[in-house]
Amino acid sequence: MSMTNGPETAGPETAAPIGRALEPAKTVAPMIQIEGVSKWYGPIQVLKTCTTRVEKGEVVVVCGPSGSGKSTLIKTVNGLEVFQQGRITVDGIPVGDPKTDLPKLRARVGMVFQHFELFPHLKIIENLRLAQMKVLGRSFEEANAKGLKLLDRVGIKMHADKYPGQLSGGQQQRVAIARALAMDPIAMLFDEPTSALDPEMINEVLDVMVALAKEGMTMMVVTHEMGFARKVANRVVFMDAGEIVEDAPTDTFFGSPRSERAQAFLSKILSH
Amino acid sequence: MFADFDFDVIVRSLPYLFFHGMAFTLTLTGLSLAGSLVLGTLVALMQLSSIRALSLLAMGYVNLMRALPLVLIIFWFYFLLPWIGQWVTGASRPIQVGAFTSALVTFTLFEAAYFAEIMRAGIQSIPKGQIAASQALGMTYWQTMGHVVLPQAFRAMIPLILTQTIILFQDTSLVYVLSIPDFLGAASKVAQRDGRLVEMYLFAAAVYFIISFAASTYVRHLQMRIAVVR
Numbered sequence: 001m002s003m004t005n006g007p008e009t010a011g012p013e014t015a016a017p018i019g020r021a022l023e024p025a026k027t028v029a030p031m032i033q034i035e036g037v038s039k040w041y042g043p044i045q046v047l048k049t050c051t052t053r054v055e056k057g058e059v060v061v062v063c064g065p066s067g068s069g070k071s072t073l074i075k076t077v078n079g080l081e082v083f084q085q086g087r088i089t090v091d092g093i094p095v096g097d098p099k100t101d102l103p104k105l106r107a108r109v110g111m112v113f114q115h116f117e118l119f120p121h122l123k124i125i126e127n128l129r130l131a132q133m134k135v136l137g138r139s140f141e142e143a144n145a146k147g148l149k150l151l152d153r154v155g156i157k158m159h160a161d162k163y164p165g166q167l168s169g170g171q172q173q174r175v176a177i178a179r180a181l182a183m184d185p186i187a188m189l190f191d192e193p194t195s196a197l198d199p200e201m202i203n204e205v206l207d208v209m210v211a212l213a214k215e216g217m218t219m220m221v222v223t224h225e226m227g228f229a230r231k232v233a234n235r236v237v238f239m240d241a242g243e244i245v246e247d248a249p250t251d252t253f254f255g256s257p258r259s260e261r262a263q264a265f266l267s268k269i270l271s272h
Numbered sequence: 273m274f275a276d277f278d279f280d281v282i283v284r285s286l287p288y289l290f291f292h293g294m295a296f297t298l299t300l301t302g303l304s305l306a307g308s309l310v311l312g313t314l315v316a317l318m319q320l321s322s323i324r325a326l327s328l329l330a331m332g333y334v335n336l337m338r339a340l341p342l343v344l345i346i347f348w349f350y351f352l353l354p355w356i357g358q359w360v361t362g363a364s365r366p367i368q369v370g371a372f373t374s375a376l377v378t379f380t381l382f383e384a385a386y387f388a389e390i391m392r393a394g395i396q397s398i399p400k401g402q403i404a405a406s407q408a409l410g411m412t413y414w415q416t417m418g419h420v421v422l423p424q425a426f427r428a429m430i431p432l433i434l435t436q437t438i439i440l441f442q443d444t445s446l447v448y449v450l451s452i453p454d455f456l457g458a459a460s461k462v463a464q465r466d467g468r469l470v471e472m473y474l475f476a477a478a479v480y481f482i483i484s485f486a487a488s489t490y491v492r493h494l495q496m497r498i499a500v501v502r
């Protein structure tokens with residue numbers, strides 16, 4: 001069975017960003033559509049009419065200074081954060097609709113967190129089996145085989161019987177990615193997946209994510225890793241103070257950002 | 273004073289004290305523990321519920337139980353349970369409730385209030401990210417609680433749960449007010465029958481002390497081991 005439900009996109013040998021080949025196919029509904037989303041914490045507005053989308057097979061990087069609302073935005077996509085205004089659909093299903101079966105929708109969207117959030121009382125392989133069996137109703141054998149295959153893929157198979165606490169941060173984050181992939185997601189959300197890692201472990205996680213992008217996985221990634229954005233992102237969304245300030249193809253964003261705020265952010269983050 | 277100390281009365285009554293008295297005490301402790309852990313966990317979940325009516329109800333329950341003396345509740349249930357049973361089952365007269373059942377219900381309900389506080393602290397000690405991760409995998413509330421939050425909360429709280437269990441073990445001696453022969457009740461009976469109050473009450477104290485002290489020493493040891501594992 002194919003690892004992803006994404007379309008078979010352009011060959012990996014050809015030019016870097018993959019989803020670009022998809023651009024003419026605008027008739028297809030976006031995998032993730034965010035329209036005019038606003039959110040308040042009491043009187044404080046943390047998201048201001050945000051509108052963007054992620055097409056099938058596309059990789060969109062969301063960046064911006066801390067506190068800009070990018071983590072909040074990505075968490076609204078699978079309903080971990082509620083929003084008061086606007087509309088979000090994932091594969092055509094409205095997230096904010098009270099009639100939507102949220103657990104069912106979430107089971108189809110993988111999410112990777114800043115602090116990994118592996119279940120510390122379960123072994124690595126049990127972390128991968130749990131939701132497969134309880135949510136998707138897979139048998140032990142099936143869930144186990146799938147779990148081992150994915151652990152092998154992220155290079156952690158030999159640690160399958162260890163507990164999360166026995167692994168390094170980078171290894172734990174790779175397990176978290178494998179755990180999300182075990183659900184055969186139609187899209188993956190990454191919320192600052194490398195921010196809590198020691199520098200020497202960042203690349204092992206990014207490598208897994210790059211490989212995933214090259215396979216055509218639909219990805220929305222909140223990150224400060226601009227190298228990753230350049231390499232695989234189709235579009236970059238820049239947020240500041242709860243607003244989407246810039247939403248541009250990767251080359252345009254890095255080459256000639258329109259807004260001053262994005263220019264200032266880039267000059268700060270890329271100056272070293 | 274110890275010149276006419278009669279050790280023989282203790283030796284003679286050992287089978288009765290342990291096979292009847294202690295067996296009863298341990299049964300009551302064990303069953304109450306199981307019942308109040310389950311009930312206490314449910315009360316804790318209610319307290320933390322976002323449904324206001326549920327959390328108010330649970331908090332009211334905990335506050336009520338913790339504000340009343342245990343002896344009073346034991347009495348209260350002993351006399352009230354037959355009537356409550358009648359009301360629940362719709363029988364024509366107050367139902368027969370044995371002293372053991374009454375004691376078991378009382379201890380379960382009473383201890384549940386304390387275990388609720390322990391489990392609530394345990395649940396709240398689990399990082400919110402764990403819940404988010406479970407939900408992101410498509411798990412429902414009960415799946416998240418059952419497979420992710422409660423097992424971790426329970427583990428974190430084992431020392432406190434055991435400490436509370438030791439208190440429960442000692443508290444069960446209060447059933448003497450219902451004239452049930454638990455360990456203390458049995459010792460008391462022998463003491464009065466043979467006129468050997470000093471011997472029997474000293475012996476009972478020694479047994480409670482040894483069991484409770486050994487258990488709390490074990491808890492302290494366990495606490496250290498948990499601290500090391502973390």
